[in-house]
Amino acid sequence: MPHFHGSGSLLCRRNARLDSFLQRKLERRVYERIRAYEPCVVLSESINKVYMHVVLSDECVYLTEYSPRTLTAAVSFRRVRYIELVNDIPDFLSGKHQERCQHIRIVYVTKKPAAKQRNWLKRLMMQTLHRNLMSALFLLSSSQWRKEELPPVLKHTRSASCPNPETLGLTRVPQPPPFYSPLVSPASSPLVTRLCKFGRALLCVLLQLQRRIGSVLSRLLRRGCVDSEEEWEAELHLYAVSEKSRLYLHLQSLWNSFSIRSTLLLDPLYRRRNCVSLSAAAISWERTAHLFGQLSSELLQDGSSVESMYLLLQELRTAAHRSVTLRRLFWRSSEVCTFLLCTLEGCLHGRQSLGGLYTADQLLLSSLIVDTLAIMFRETEVEAARLSLLSAKKGALASRMLLALICDPQPQTHSGGFLTVFHLQALLPEYLDTAASLLFELLLVGHTSRCVSAENFLSVGWILRVLQPHPHLLSFIGYQVQQVVLVLTGLQVSVPSPVQSVLLFQRLNLLLACLQYNSQLAQHLRSHFREEFRYKCVNLPPHYPISRPTLRLVEHIRTLMLLR
Numbered sequence: 001m002p003h004f005h006g007s008g009s010l011l012c013r014r015n016a017r018l019d020s021f022l023q024r025k026l027e028r029r030v031y032e033r034i035r036a037y038e039p040c041v042v043l044s045e046s047i048n049k050v051y052m053h054v055v056l057s058d059e060c061v062y063l064t065e066y067s068p069r070t071l072t073a074a075v076s077f078r079r080v081r082y083i084e085l086v087n088d089i090p091d092f093l094s095g096k097h098q099e100r101c102q103h104i105r106i107v108y109v110t111k112k113p114a115a116k117q118r119n120w121l122k123r124l125m126m127q128t129l130h131r132n133l134m135s136a137l138f139l140l141s142s143s144q145w146r147k148e149e150l151p152p153v154l155k156h157t158r159s160a161s162c163p164n165p166e167t168l169g170l171t172r173v174p175q176p177p178p179f180y181s182p183l184v185s186p187a188s189s190p191l192v193t194r195l196c197k198f199g200r201a202l203l204c205v206l207l208q209l210q211r212r213i214g215s216v217l218s219r220l221l222r223r224g225c226v227d228s229e230e231e232w233e234a235e236l237h238l239y240a241v242s243e244k245s246r247l248y249l250h251l252q253s254l255w256n257s258f259s260i261r262s263t264l265l266l267d268p269l270y271r272r273r274n275c276v277s278l279s280a281a282a283i284s285w286e287r288t289a290h291l292f293g294q295l296s297s298e299l300l301q302d303g304s305s306v307e308s309m310y311l312l313l314q315e316l317r318t319a320a321h322r323s324v325t326l327r328r329l330f331w332r333s334s335e336v337c338t339f340l341l342c343t344l345e346g347c348l349h350g351r352q353s354l355g356g357l358y359t360a361d362q363l364l365l366s367s368l369i370v371d372t373l374a375i376m377f378r379e380t381e382v383e384a385a386r387l388s389l390l391s392a393k394k395g396a397l398a399s400r401m402l403l404a405l406i407c408d409p410q411p412q413t414h415s416g417g418f419l420t421v422f423h424l425q426a427l428l429p430e431y432l433d434t435a436a437s438l439l440f441e442l443l444l445v446g447h448t449s450r451c452v453s454a455e456n457f458l459s460v461g462w463i464l465r466v467l468q469p470h471p472h473l474l475s476f477i478g479y480q481v482q483q484v485v486l487v488l489t490g491l492q493v494s495v496p497s498p499v500q501s502v503l504l505f506q507r508l509n510l511l512l513a514c515l516q517y518n519s520q521l522a523q524h525l526r527s528h529f530r531e532e533f534r535y536k537c538v539n540l541p542p543h544y545p546i547s548r549p550t551l552r553l554v555e556h557i558r559t560l561m562l563l564r
Contacts, residue, residue: 018053021068029282033057035254035382038247039066041093041239044074049092054238056250058379059258061106061236075236077258078545079108082552083251090239097241104238104248111232249448253381256444256549260502261378263546267498274321288325295319296336306361309343310368317372330376331386337373337397344369345404363427370405370434377441381448387458390445395457399466402442405435408472409479433503436480440506443513464518474524477514480507481529488554490537498544505546508553515560526561533561 015037023031037055042063055062061075086103093101240247264270283291298304299312320327330336347362347369380386390398409432446460467473484507487496496504514521538554540547 015053018055018064018068021064022055022071025071030057033059035379036246036250038240038242038245038250040241040245040247041090043237043239045234054247056254058254058261061251075106075108077255078262079110080255081107081109081233081548083107083248083255085248086237093239093241100241100243102240102245102248104240104251106236106238106251107233108236109232110234246448250381253444253448257379257381259545259549260505263498263502263544265498266544270499274318283323283325285325288323289329291319292326292329296333300335300339306365310365313365313368313372317368317375320372320375324379327376327378327380328383328385331380331383331389334389334397337376337389340369340373341397341400341404345400348404348407358424358428360423360427363424363431367427367431367434370431370438373401374434374438374441377438377445381444387445391457395462395466398442398445398458398463402439402463402466403470405438406467406470406472406476407431407435409475432476432479435476436503436507436510440509443509446513460513461517464513464521468518468520477510477521477525478528481511481525483507484511485529485532487538489532489535490539495539495541498546501540501544501546501550504540505550505553508550508557512553512557512560515557522560526563530561533558 018037022034022037026034035056035058037053039051039053041049042052042054043049047063051066053064053066053068055064055071059077060073061077062071063074064071083104083106086105088103089098090101090103238247265275295312295316299309299316304312320330344366347366348358377386409428442463443460445458446463470476484504485491487504511525514525516522536554536558538551540550
């Protein structure tokens with residue numbers, strides 16, 4: 001049984017000592033956002049192959065010693081460029097650990113260059129400056145000595161081991177004496193007096209020049225550090241040695257969730273509708289459970305009208321947006337999930353929609369159900385009850401959900417005048433958008449569950465095999481790809497909003513899954529859309545957190561689509 005704290009947080013593979021340490025070190029609101037932790041070998045600029053605990057929250061990667069003493073925020077997901085598996089064999093491991101190790105590389109942007117590198121650069125510049133100045137002093141002094149026709153400097157006594165420069169073919173450069181020597185009195189010669197004054201004046205000039213040049217170089221060095229601040233990349237290497245490690249899958253899932261959430265929050269309307277005010281008091285686990293129980297009872301009552309059901313679902317969706325605790329509670333019982341699934345099946349595939357005929361009420365309610373289900377998946381990756389519910393009876397509930405959400409993107413509609421048809425044509429794309437989001441969430445389940453499902457239920461390949469016989473699958477997938485093509489070819493002239501950018505990212509992930517995990521779908525997509533993917537005109541604002549991962553996805557998909 002999974003262990004739940006009073007606050008309702010869940011940590012997979014619970015380590016009591018580490019858990020207690022995290023509770024002491026972190027504020028409650030930060031602790032409740034911890035998603036998972038796992039021991040592994042860590043390598044970075046400041047850590048050299050140390051066995052540590054990697055602690056993952058929904059915003060940050062923390063590191064602590066294997067016997068925890070200090071907690072360090074290593075990488076914020078906001079600064080991550082990409083996360084990848086490296087196919088290598090670490091030479092510092094041996095035996096079975098070397099064979100089953102997963103090498104994860106996190107490339108991220110750091111605020112400033114490493115101090116070691118910056119100090120080395122500054123030291124090198126100052127050493128070069130000093131060397132050049134001393135050379136100039138030497139040459140000027142040597143030249144002045146030659147002009148005065150001074151006698152040659154006496155050679156210092158050399159040991160037998162020191163070779164004679166002349167025998168090595170080296171040009172012998174006369175060395176100037178010091179500006180002041182106790183062996184020669186300054187007053188003993190007018191020439192020496194003049195030379196001492198000249199040397200002191202020259203030294204003062206050169207020292208002033210050195211200070212000025214040093215000041216200019218320091219400013220340039222500081223400016224260079226600032227200018228390169230946003231482009232300086234660093235790497236964190238994690239070597240997971242557990243055979244059943246899910247660290248990479250958790251990292252990818254959390255990074256995706258962070259990018260999606262951060263991008264959506266840039267949309268003022270989304271933020272106003274779905275975010276809790278910072279000044280609002282936090283609701284306890286117990287209070288949230290009570291409110292969810294009340295809402296569920298009203299929703300499951302027999303004889304509810306479509307209007308009341310719609311209003312209750314709106315309330316549930318808004319509450320789920322604002323509370324991860326409620327999203328976790330949703331998966332503790334199958335009643336609400338099963339009810340929503342039955343309602344969706346009735347709306348899109350039951351007797352009310354025989355012959356492919358939809359009504360406005362059916363499409364509105366279906367969109368709301370699918371959107372609510374998609375929200376329930378977010379940030380509940382480590383909720384054991386979710387995986388148990390979806391995989392029960394050989395994935396029966398997941399199969400029903402997959403088959404229920406697919407619909408014909410070009411159905412017939414009831415005759416009811418121009419306005420009715422126009423209204424339905426506007427509602428159907430809205431449903432297809434939400435269906436793409438839910439399918440994306442189910443594919444994420446497939447990616448993160450492949451290491452824990454011995455029967456291979458819920459894997460991405462399994463999901464696509466379940467969908468394969470659906471009569472509208474090809475037209476549904478084709479519609480989603482067409483929406484991607486509108487962006488890639490520049491036909492969608494306006495800059496995508498944050499919500500549209502997230503939807504593009506989700507559709508690209510759906511397309512990538514089809515290309516990688518189902519040969520029939522891959523062949524169909526290449527034969528129908530290959531030419532469209534020869535062009536690329538993705539106009540995403542660079543400040544969207546989702547933009548960089550989306551562009552990487554586009555390049556990967558273009559490569560796969562153009563394969564022969």
